[in-house]
Amino acid sequence: MKMFCLQPVRPRLALLACALFCLAMPAARMAAQPDKAPPAPDKLAISDKPVVADKTAFPPLPAEAHVQQSIQLDGRPLRYTATVGAFPVRDKDGKEAGEVVVTAYSVEGENRPVTFALNGGPGASSVYLNLGAFGPKHVQAGNEGDSPSDPPALSDNPGTWLDFTDLVFIDPVGTGFSRASVPEDQAKKLFYSTTPDIEYLSRVIYDWLVKNNRLGSRKYLVGESYGGFRGPRITYYLQSQLGVAMNGLVLVSPYLNPTVDDNGDLSPMPWMMTLPSITAAHLERENKLTPQTMADVIAYTRGEYATTLLKGRSDPEATKKMIDRVTELTGLDPSFVKYSGGRLETEAYLREVFREQGKLGSVYDSNVTSFDPFPFAPEQRSSDPILASIVAPLTTAMVDFVTRTVGWKVDARYNALSYDVGHQWDRGDDLRAGSVPQLRKAVAADPKLRVLIVHGWNDLSCPFMGSILTVDQMPVMGDPARVAVREYPGGHMFYTRPSSRAELRKDVMEMYSKH
Numbered sequence: 001m002k003m004f005c006l007q008p009v010r011p012r013l014a015l016l017a018c019a020l021f022c023l024a025m026p027a028a029r030m031a032a033q034p035d036k037a038p039p040a041p042d043k044l045a046i047s048d049k050p051v052v053a054d055k056t057a058f059p060p061l062p063a064e065a066h067v068q069q070s071i072q073l074d075g076r077p078l079r080y081t082a083t084v085g086a087f088p089v090r091d092k093d094g095k096e097a098g099e100v101v102v103t104a105y106s107v108e109g110e111n112r113p114v115t116f117a118l119n120g121g122p123g124a125s126s127v128y129l130n131l132g133a134f135g136p137k138h139v140q141a142g143n144e145g146d147s148p149s150d151p152p153a154l155s156d157n158p159g160t161w162l163d164f165t166d167l168v169f170i171d172p173v174g175t176g177f178s179r180a181s182v183p184e185d186q187a188k189k190l191f192y193s194t195t196p197d198i199e200y201l202s203r204v205i206y207d208w209l210v211k212n213n214r215l216g217s218r219k220y221l222v223g224e225s226y227g228g229f230r231g232p233r234i235t236y237y238l239q240s241q242l243g244v245a246m247n248g249l250v251l252v253s254p255y256l257n258p259t260v261d262d263n264g265d266l267s268p269m270p271w272m273m274t275l276p277s278i279t280a281a282h283l284e285r286e287n288k289l290t291p292q293t294m295a296d297v298i299a300y301t302r303g304e305y306a307t308t309l310l311k312g313r314s315d316p317e318a319t320k321k322m323i324d325r326v327t328e329l330t331g332l333d334p335s336f337v338k339y340s341g342g343r344l345e346t347e348a349y350l351r352e353v354f355r356e357q358g359k360l361g362s363v364y365d366s367n368v369t370s371f372d373p374f375p376f377a378p379e380q381r382s383s384d385p386i387l388a389s390i391v392a393p394l395t396t397a398m399v400d401f402v403t404r405t406v407g408w409k410v411d412a413r414y415n416a417l418s419y420d421v422g423h424q425w426d427r428g429d430d431l432r433a434g435s436v437p438q439l440r441k442a443v444a445a446d447p448k449l450r451v452l453i454v455h456g457w458n459d460l461s462c463p464f465m466g467s468i469l470t471v472d473q474m475p476v477m478g479d480p481a482r483v484a485v486r487e488y489p490g491g492h493m494f495y496t497r498p499s500s501r502a503e504l505r506k507d508v509m510e511m512y513s514k515h
Helices: 127-134 184-191 194-211 226-242 269-285 291-314 316-330 334-339 346-352 385-405 419-424 436-445 464-472 498-512
Strands: 065-073 076-090 096-106 114-118 166-171 219-224 248-252 359-361 369-371 450-456 483-488
Touching: 076 194, 096 184, 096 194, 114 127, 114 194, 114 226, 127 166, 127 219, 127 385, 127 498, 166 194, 184 194, 184 419, 194 226, 219 226, 226 248, 226 436, 248 498, 269 291, 269 316, 269 346, 269 464, 291 316, 291 464, 316 334, 346 359, 369 385, 450 464, 450 498, 464 483, 483 498
Parallel strands: 114 166, 114 219, 219 248, 248 450, 450 483
Antiparallel strands: 065 076, 076 096, 096 166, 359 369
16 A cells, blocks of 8 residues: 555645555645655765664563464465564664564475565555455455444455465554654654665565574565565665575555656656556446456557647647547546546546545545545545545554564554654655666566566556556566566555455466476
């Protein structure tokens, strides 16, 4: 969950949109609006004598705790150990500056791979991938009709990856129970900007491998949303600086190119991002969503649609034909499409598509809705339907699991999604540079590295079309299938749907089998 699509200064709808997602960065893909100049990045240098906060202000985190559990998977019991503990993070002088809490699941056996997982935001904990996607237990949340007050019961997850890899879920500082132990100004420099974030999270992975004697294991990294931005950068930093090479990288609804939808007044790119996902949602409502129908939509988007937008007023007949075609693809009111010029801005669409029902669609999956409490306001004034409903059940389930089931008795609040971290995040030039250069470098340096980029068709916070176009522009470095894009029914968190979670498991197993 970007769950954000961290689009720094543009007023985009899905606040925190890749919250997974792109927390606290307004996220509604209002690509037609010009960017403002990004704020100047903070200096990252740490003072020689950092002022350390008084640790007596809050109780210390507990010692590592373990519990033995089992689930039924494919009709057989799978026994495993769940471990919760904290790793210290130090400043450049070796003084402790924070603690990162890690939840790990391991199965007895030789030569087992280990997979590290991060969500995004910035400001999101890893609970979304843990209890939503591929941990051994699952909480039902995030789908149409799910209520935040539904009892968040943990059930065995048939989509778990634990039978073929150990799993390590990492909560960055300021998320989950992880925390800084230095004053806010120091915490921002050490934890809440692009480069320090990549460096300390890479070190946590390194430290976990050393502590658990797993440097010789096959190693994989999963990042969702802004975690998908982190993924290539962490992989390359581990590979080139810490001397730890990943075997594979899975990017879930990744936020790879922060500037891919800039300049919507001239470029067709912003509108090429949104049209396929809006069409997918319509096809799903019509029970016509298939890989073939979407292949046709993708072909139209990168072909006739793009060229017609570039022609602009120079070819009125082509524009009229395009508007008719977009109306047909999306099922939207012809006047709405006409007066938008066939350019479908996300926030306007999410209010328009269910307006007759008095509802809003979610930027993460426009077929997941909630009532609009301010239907006559000129712009949306309520939280995103998915974000408003998913935080409570996941938080309740995770806190109960950690404190009661595992017995890690912590006296602190749990941040499934921290708006404070998102607010403090440095959105400077390093962030806007994206992580595609590091993706290319990591793939070029290791001819065996494999990358799987996965999306839900309905996602408008980090649309799948962006990854397709990004990969299309990468050079072929050996086997073209080493960097692959797959799409599934659903949205940003497509894995909340059992069938899509099962397909993700199958595709990941296939990738892991290549090593």
